[in-house]
Amino acid sequence: MANFCPHCGQPANPDDVFCVRCGSRLTPEVYSAPVQQAYAPQQQVYVQQPYQAPVYAGNGAVREGIPAPGFSDRVNDPEILAAVRKTRGISKLSMLFIVPIPLIGFFLYASVTGKMEIAEATRTGGIVSLVFLAFAIYSLITSRAENSYEAVVTNRYTRERADKSTDNRGNRERSLDYDYITVVQTTDGKTKKIVETDHGVIWAWDHLKVGDRFRYHPQFAFPYELYDKTKADALHCVGCGAKNPVTADRCKRCNLPLLK
Secondary structure (H helix, E strand, O other), X not given: OOEEOOOOOOEEOOOOOEOOOOOOEOOHHHHHOOOOOOOOOOOOOOOOOOOOOOEOOOOOEEXXXXXXXXXXXXXXXXXXXXXXXXXXXXXHHHXXXXXXXXXXXXXXXXXXXXXXXXXXXXXHHHHHHHHHHHHXXXXXXXXXXXXXXEEEEEEEEEEEEEEEEEOOOOOEEEEEEEEEEEEEEEOOOOEEEEEEEOOOOOOHHHHOOOOOEEEEOOOOOOOEEXXXXXXXXXXXXXXXXXXXXXXXXXXXXXXXXXXX
């Protein structure tokens, strides 16, 4: 009957004192012990974990800084809300300062030049100031009445608009201006037209294409937020309207968080 080394399993003769493989001492007692399996280092197994992209405070995962499709939670960011309140406060103060300017201007004109009676200047300036005040109140009411909505762009087209004016010599001039019209359908089935002109800010026409899903945020300087921002050529700051790269996290001009 062959004996075996209990440490490495090497066959051994009954009169062997040491194992010829591992050099362990062999005695009758160790022959009777159960044979142990030779030591083999365990191979470490690496399990590849699924990649998880970094997460912004906004709508979730991003790919190399580009937002994933989805509307951002940053509309409720404390920094952005504070900036909106500050901007509205400045706008109200500006309106208060503008309202009395016509009255003061006409009064000074009459006092300095003498070409207008003080009473007439006060009356004329007061009327113009009242018009300014009515416009300011109307702007405040309409801005509060506007609500956010979600919509999809269904059509876009331009429309010629004749603009008649008079030059310095009293000659009638006619020039062609254009209206830029973006037609959208809201989630509650309503159709809206966003009309922009050559003499105003053209944001919806430049930012929204047919088929784009977006949200309108009337409280922001730049109110249009795309659902799929991977299609955008830039991210507009909601505080100042500045264009930023889609990979940016904050506005390069005012440092507010971007909607991503």
